[in-house]
Amino acid sequence: MIQALRTRRGLVVIALAALAIALPLLTQAFDQRYLLSIGTRVVIWSIAAASLNLILGYGGMVSFGHAVFFGIGGYAVGILGHHGVVLGWVQWPVGVLAAALWAAAIGALSLRTRGVYFIMITLAFSQLVYYVGVGLEAYGADDGLNISRSRFPGLIDLRDRAAFYWLCLALLGLVLWFSARFANSHFGFVLRGAKSNDVRMASLGFPVFRYRLAAFTISGALGGLSGVLLANHDAYISPAMMSWVKSGDLIVIVVLGGMGTVFGPVWGTVAFFVLEESLKPVIDLFRKGWGEYWQIVFGPILILIALYAKGGIDSLLGGRRDGGGGHG
Amino acid sequence: MxxxxxxxxxxxxxxxxxxxxxxxxxxxxxxxxxxxxxxxxxxxxxxxxxxxxxxxxxxxxxxxxxxxxxxxxxxxxxxxxMARSYQITSVLRDFTAEDNVAIAVQAHRGHSFRFFADARHDASLRVPARAGLAAVGLDARADTLAANLSHGEQRQLEIAMALAGAxxxxxxxxxxxxxxxxxxxxxxxxxxxxxxxxxxxxxxxxxxxxxxxxxxxxxxxxxxxxxxxxxxxxxxxxxxxxxxxxxxxxxx
Structure with missing residues (x-):
């Protein structure tokens, strides 16, 4: 903690964490409940981005179907709730496990491919689940389904927006802590080694496929957790949760924030939401109704970051402490 | 025979x-x-x-x-x-020289499904890794990224990696x-x-x-x-x- 204050990154993290913890109090004081809702979404998306970062950032696996885990986690909550199983103690583990199982299954197939083929096959599998969601007439099909939030009797009421926000924030903290341990663990070293040179890792004696599959499964499980949270935030599920556009957004967020860094997914999510929320009204000022096309401005910003800040936003905060393989 | x-x-x-x-x-x-x-x-x-x-x-x-x-x-x-070195240098370019040898040592230490322990400060990997670098004369370059080593040094590093598992x-x-x-x-x-x-x-x-x-x-x-x-x-x-x-x- 004391040491963290000595680096720019440490200061930013602590300041942002303090602001994040105080956010519900601030939004209440200034009567801006809409902001708390955005804050909660930022936290949930950060969890999803951090889970994608485990495979994309540390493992170099460009999975173009990560939003599918929003959907699996979300539909687990929604479908169970629809049939009267409202206990979070049941819904949440089912959501996370279902996501992990699906990740293990598609990982076992798609991790046998490389490069563009891997991107396409993960996209194809996520589209498959998307259209299953569209076909689920019993659960609202295209229109989605209003759901009731998970119940944790005697522990927490998720309808309390501030309490729910803090719960999500605590879970994000846990996920980031896990990422940091993961990155420097024996497993993390193997995964990063395989990203750097997988042929070499195999000839050293590592069954690379197994390690990648394990990482893919863990990533899917945490992605499922973010889906569980998203469904509880929106009190609504629909196939749109897992559209390929959302998968693309997640990749953009991870790259924007800094691949293979612990906090990069958070920076990326914050930047993405701040730009989305601010570009829309600003563009509307110039020309009414054009705010919808905020991505026309967002795109060039991304290109600039890709060109001039290769390590993403995280690299602007000074030398990398994690990822890579460098010391210091 | x-x-x-x-x-x-x-x-x-x-x-x-x-x-x-x-x-x-x-x-x-x-x-x-x-x-x-x-x-x-x-x-x-x-x-x-x-x-x-x-x-x-x-x-x-x-x-x-x-x-x-x-x-x-x-x-x-x-x-x-069985260990090999490659005709075209094949090291982990994003890793330091020491990390390259350490991961080679790790390959012979049973499975690596360990998610929490800090591999960066695991003496059972680091001590043999430094010894391996010293054996090929690269001890002074331990903290240099493999990508930044000279061609000859990368070849030496490959030998150190190949030798890591005895x-x-x-x-x-x-x-x-x-x-x-x-x-x-x-x-x-x-x-x-x-x-x-x-x-x-x-x-x-x-x-x-x-x-x-x-x-x-x-x-x-x-x-x-x-x-x-x-x-x-x-x-x-x-x-x-x-x-x-x-x-x-x-x-x-």
Missing amino acids: VEPLLSVTGLLKRFGGLVATDNVSLDVREGEIHALIGPNGAGKTTLVHQLTGQLAPDAGSVRFAGLDITRLATPQRARLG PRLLLLDEPMAGMGPDESQRMIALLAGLKERRGILLIEHDMEAVFRLADRITVLVYGRAIATGTPDEIRRDPAVREAYLGDEAMPC
């Missing part, structure tokens, strides 16, 4: 109409450097790929340390004690490629000290190095082993002179 460490029998590999490995048999004994020479395109690297399991042969068998390993996958062969067989694919004369001399001295208690299959174009280091030499031409013998026998072999060495290239 003691079974050789590695014995290759009747190995055959075709790529379409091209026979890249044509019924090759050879063996590597413990304590010897067996050099594999031949002109470019003779199929030396293809042969090594079949020994490490990166390519599956169409026929023939590979036995290593008393086991038939013809059908084993690359990582399994590595864990049995392998019984080293497959060295042109360890001297692209090295300056000084670097070559150092590499020759290093390799000469490595054959104790293990076998080495050395592919090399540097004939001076081959004839100084090798206990036996096999000559490969168009995928076929045309001769095997001591350096003296190879030097005198008329077929070898005809096919490959050329009188002026003969070191004396």
